[in-house]
Amino acid sequence: VSVFLNAGGRNQTAPLLYGWMHEDISHSGDGGIYGEALVNRAFQGSGATIGALPGVPGSSVVSSENPILPWGPVITGWQGIGSVDLSLTLLHPLSDALRVALQVDIPFNATGEVGILNEGWWGMDVRPGTYNASFYILSDKPRNNGSLSHIDLSLRSNLTSDIWATTSIPFSNGTNISSFEWTQYSAQLENTVRAPNSNNTFAITFDASEVAGNTYYFDLVSLFPETFHDRPNGIRRDLGQAIVDLGTKVLRFPGGNNLEGYSIEQRWKWNETIGPLRYRRGRVGDWGYTNTNGLGLMEYLQFCEDGGIEPVLAVYAGYSLDIWGQDGVSFPEDRMGDVLQDILNELEFVTGDISTPYGALRASYGHPEPFSLNYVEIGNEDWFSSTYPYRFPILYNGIKQAYPNITLISTAYNENANYNISIPAGGMWDTHHYEEPSFFLESFDYWDNWQEATNNEGVTIFVGEYSVFQIDTPDGVVNFSMPLGEHIFFPTLMAAIGEGVYLLGAERNPNVVKMSSYAPSLLNLNWQNWTPDLVAFTADYDQTVLSASYYMEQMFALHRGAETLPVTTVQGTFDPLWWVATAEQGDGVVYFKVINSGNSSVPLTVDFDRTFSAVNGTILTHPDLGAFNYLDNATAVSPAPITNLPAIAAGQTAFTWAVPAWSINVLEFEMG
Ligand code: AHR
Structure with missing residues (x-):
């Protein structure tokens, strides 16, 4: 493959492209990023403990199923x-x-x-x-x-x-x-x-x-223990740091399904997650265990503020799931005013100054300055619901009227909903993809000209949940019962390659794809609701495992660059090599990200219209495409410096290198 990079015709990259999705699933909130070290601190109930996790002294495993436990007080722990x-x-x-x-x-x-x-x-x-x-x-x-x-x-x-x-x-x-x-x-x-x-x-x-x-x-x-940024009632320090270290620019919370509740009553009620802990009742979360709500609205926002992360606040949109797997339950149209008012109260609590009633309440809880909030997502995965066509416009219009500068995100779009709903220009659509590797490879060009092709001028995209969920199967249909042999339990190199190709496709369409986040993000190894996850952890901070997918995303996020560079293909085509080029402002540094999804190395030539003086590189690879990181082998698939890059002579404009099989690479050129 041979490509030519030139300086003209650039686009700005999407500054918030690489992000994080958090909901309390797999005990990633209570027992996860929430810094509280004690289980069942107020006797609200907790997970049962059965058996022991291999290799983790003192651990216990519940089940890889979704356990539905009775709500009720217990002495567990x-x-x-x-x-x-x-x-x-x-x-x-x-x-x-x-x-x-x-x-x-x-x-x-x-x-x-x-x-x-x-x-x-x-x-x-x-x-x-x-x-x-x-x-x-x-x-x-x-x-x-x-x-x-x-x-x-x-x-x-x-x-x-x-x-x-x-x-x-x-x-x-x-x-x-x-x-x-x-x-x-x-x-x-x-x-x-x-x-x-x-x-x-x-x-x-x-x-x-x-x-x-x-x-x-x-x-x-x-x-x-000491928390992230030493906040009282704060975030577990090492996990908060892992989120920031990925290069996370945006955080979507609090769900996910866990926003919606298994009934209207059990939804995530923002106003029950604020104020003194003594008055936080907690709730049965959607993932089968008690949420104390100690990790509440202000704790999330404070974490974003401390971590330099843009919050994407998902608000309850009048639709809850159903514990028995039937259709969910919705607020009727004539009661949607209540849902809207609750959202407006929540937004006033977050952004209102202290002259407003909810802004004053927030101030009384220790944060007089309004939080910055520019993105609100209306619900979660509402393509499951037939009622979004009336719920979405009521909420969209009502929020927009009060907060014209907040970008609103829809969770359903014609493509995967059973109905027609349009997203006004300036709005965003949150897509979710739990798929096979080949889906992601084939979707490399999915966002090319997407707005024009779909009549969505001015609408942009948040790839809010994605992961390679299983290996390629003959029918290509994802099986959520996670059969052995098909399902990917921990992100493999193959998964990272598939996701990486998809993210390169996003990166080269910065006018369309503005944000992305893998999901779910965190897995407490003692309670598995869902696999695969970006990061696995136990109580022991030294046992946190960053996955191949985490490292891939981190490599991309830390080398996003400020502007995309036009790349002309001189010889060859995409597949098995996939690439994108970006530059930092001032043109001093050019990043060339290149993935080889094939099983043999592929020669690559990159010609520049200018000289470069040095090149460094980072590679993520492994001889086994199915390799993954786990407790006993936590860095099996982890980034390493590329050691066989060619020596660079003064005045050089051409670079040649063989891209190793099954590898994800970032090449960093010092220009001039
Ligand atoms: O990420 C796990 C779940 O997948 C989320 O809660 C939901 O939005 C999606 O179905």
């Missing part, structure tokens, strides 16, 4: 220390939202250390740093004469007698825990050690000689 009895009670609600408390009965004959411990989200990472602990406690009127001198908090091993860090909350002589009202106590644990594994616990303990015969109630027990 908690154990007593010493001879205490644990039970749940409704007698002393912490708030209308958190009505269940843990009752800890300490027998009269108790001796030594007594208390409770929490096992974390299938374990707990313990490493040097500050841990912020807090809990609400209430006492029954003490039945003995003792009085409390201290309560101890500690991080400890669940396997050995090691105690990694400890602190005490002192009580002056004669005081006791209130028996009239809940009191919140908090303390910091300064930890200096790295525990050898994540099988650790957080314990709250008493000296039995001071409390034997007493009963204590606990609720909203919380432990935060």
